[in-house]
Amino acid sequence: MDSVNAHWTGAFQVVTDTDGWQHFRRLDPALLISPATDGLENRATMGAGIRASWTASSGTVVLEAEGTSDSSPFDVLVDGTLAHRVTAAGPVSYRLALENLKPGTSVQLWLPHFGTVRIHEASLQGQGVRPVTESGKRWLTYGSSLTHCQQADGPSETWPALVATRYDWQLTSLGFAGECQLDPAAESTLQQLPADFISLCLGINSYNAAVFSERSYGSQVLGFLANIRKAHPLAPIAVITPMLSLPREELPNAVGMTLRDYRDATAAVVRVLRERGDHGIHCLDGAAVFTPDEAAELMPDTLHPNNTGYRLMAARLGPLLSIVANTP
Secondary structure, three states, rough: EEEEEEOOEEEEEEEOOOOOOEEEOOOOOOOOOOOOOOOHHHOOOOOOEEEEEEEEEEEEEEEEEOOOOOOOEEEEEEEEEEEEEEEOOOEEEEEEEEEOOOOOEEEEOOOOOOOOOOEEEEEEEOOOOEEEEEOOOOEEEEEOHHHHHHOOOOOOOHHHHHHHHHOEEEEEEEOOOOOOOOHHHHHHHHHHHHOOOOHHHHHOHHHHOOOOOOOOHHHHHHHHHHHHHHHHHOOOOEHHHHOOOOOHHHOOOOOOOOOOHHHHHHHHHHHHHHHOOOOOOEEEOOOOOOOOOHHHHOOOOOOOOOOOHHHHHHHHHHHHHHHHOOOO
């Protein structure tokens, strides 16, 4: 019987402490500074999009882990179909049997996308077990809670995970609930990671926290995008403007901007970059993803989609992102 430890994909860093526990980081910590970025650092320790892949002809997933009380579950997928979904909250120990596998069956273990988890053992034991190195397009996606997807039922059902699975892309998810503020740590991470295609969903956190005004928001977005372009001169970039949020569309925040203002300002930056010669950057209208009636039904708190909403986001954004990703 073979036993192969997890080789993690989708993390910026995996750090093993002196007691053998693995900890995960989705951001370069060099540009984090307490207390200003404590919230961002917390979100960056969460395992959204991080996974391990094997092939096997029989197997048992062995998992020894410990998660925070707010952790979403672990997902185990067999040939792309959910086989096990198990809690990650507290100390957990699992032996998850996978039955009736054909030779070369694909097995994936997805870490909880929300809540912080540490891993003492994650392995696949069985016959013909081999680690898998993903080979699809390398996709970096950055955004807010609407990319982090806390409300998804499990880590394989966030909209980035669904899109990556559909198109066989190598996902790195840089969704940070409440913390998409164009931080230098996020910019640096996006610059350092390899990418064939990049998407960024910008604006909603800046509206909610009133971080940038009319004077500063467009300039900040421009600098953020320009620096990412310098690091990835050939990668197509899709900028997604804020999703529809009915109570916020015309309601000024503390700096006098509505959500519609942030959406218009984001689109204007992309338009300027294209006029200056960057035809590899594209703008997708976030307000068009849901109709007003769908937003009222699928966003119970008027801001975050439910699991059905995230599936619809994947179904509608996926084809648009695929067009951008495959644009020469």
